[in-house]
Amino acid sequence: MRQPSFLKRISNRSWHGCAVATLMLGLWLTPALVPDAAADETDPDVRQFILANTEFSVVHELIHLLIDEIGFPVLGREEDIADHLAIMLLLTRDHEGPLPQTTIDQLQAVIDAWRIEWTIIEQDQMEIAYSDPHSLEIQRLYDLSCLAYGRDPDNLKDFAIANEIPIDRAILCPEDFQKAEKGLNFLQNTFRTDNSGNQITITFDKTETPKETRYKKWLTDSPVIRSVIAQLDRQYRFPEPVEIVFRTCGQSNAYWEPADKQIVVCYGLMDRFVHLARFRQEYAIEPREWALGVARAKSAFQ
Ligand SMILES: [Zn+2]
Numbered sequence: 001m002r003q004p005s006f007l008k009r010i011s012n013r014s015w016h017g018c019a020v021a022t023l024m025l026g027l028w029l030t031p032a033l034v035p036d037a038a039a040d041e042t043d044p045d046v047r048q049f050i051l052a053n054t055e056f057s058v059v060h061e062l063i064h065l066l067i068d069e070i071g072f073p074v075l076g077r078e079e080d081i082a083d084h085l086a087i088m089l090l091l092t093r094d095h096e097g098p099l100p101q102t103t104i105d106q107l108q109a110v111i112d113a114w115r116i117e118w119t120i121i122e123q124d125q126m127e128i129a130y131s132d133p134h135s136l137e138i139q140r141l142y143d144l145s146c147l148a149y150g151r152d153p154d155n156l157k158d159f160a161i162a163n164e165i166p167i168d169r170a171i172l173c174p175e176d177f178q179k180a181e182k183g184l185n186f187l188q189n190t191f192r193t194d195n196s197g198n199q200i201t202i203t204f205d206k207t208e209t210p211k212e213t214r215y216k217k218w219l220t221d222s223p224v225i226r227s228v229i230a231q232l233d234r235q236y237r238f239p240e241p242v243e244i245v246f247r248t249c250g251q252s253n254a255y256w257e258p259a260d261k262q263i264v265v266c267y268g269l270m271d272r273f274v275h276l277a278r279f280r281q282e283y284a285i286e287p288r289e290w291a292l293g294v295a296r297a298k299s300a301f302q
Contacts, residue, residue, distance in 0.1 A: 049277040052109035055224045057254040059086040061263045064256040069238050079134040088184045114141040116276045150177030197233040205247035212267045
């Protein structure tokens with residue numbers, strides 16, 4: 001969907017106005033120490049983090065598009081379905097064999113973003129949005145981690161440990177993945193129609209800052225979004241043409257707007273990911289350092 005959308009809650013939170021503490025490390029980040037978004041978005045690690053999270057956001061919105069335009073059924077909370085199927089599209093993109101490292105890195109960036117958001121919520125003692133249509137960030141990261149681990153448990157034990165999947169959950173993950181793959185195959189086989197493509201266009205509105213221009217170049221250079229879009233474009237027939245628009249819109253958000261047949265991705269969303277990337281670089285952090293149960297997870301897997 002649709003507003004409220006993927007990251008609406010984030011857009012309502014002030015990053016610069018917060019005193020954020022990394023309790024695990026015993027450090028307080030005063031507002032003066034919070035990194036500036038413009039500081040180093042040219043760093044390759046930051047770029048990878050931003051692109052990975054932006055790409056996941058677009059795929060998540062594409063699931064809302066498939067629900068509204070193609071008729072994918074909603075048999076549960078729509079936002080969970082959008083997350084779930086977006087993850088499965090990425091996990092099954094390469095079909096057989098181990099998950100490519102580039103895909104693992106992409107998923108790890110998304111997991112880390114949610115973990116950092118959750119850390120900020122907890123440490124700033126923000127109100128937890130139990131009534132939100134999305135699952136909590138901490139739940140989204142565990143669901144993503146579990147499905148990824150479940151795809152290839154023999155090769156992804158380190159991934160499971162690094163992301164602190166409790167053993168009680170981990171033992172369910174292979175079956176969860178198999179069921180999710182079966183569900184995805186069912187949807188694809190039921191709704192797929194041969195099509196020549198050219199129904200989904202990508203538009204980059206005029207950028208207003210050098211930073212936005214840089215984001216645009218990264219996106220146009222990146223193959224992931226285009227390949228996922230081309231795949232969906234070939235596989236489904238849409239009632240009307242749809243458009244994915246990247247533009248300046250004064251908020252950190254991405255959303256599907258059915259009335260306009262548009263997925264809108266605000267450049268401000270990428271600003272948010274720059275902030276999170278800096279947080280990860282400066283304070284956070286090897287995933288194994290997170291103190292949410294890594295010791296227990298590690299011992300359980302041994
Ligand atoms: Zn959504």
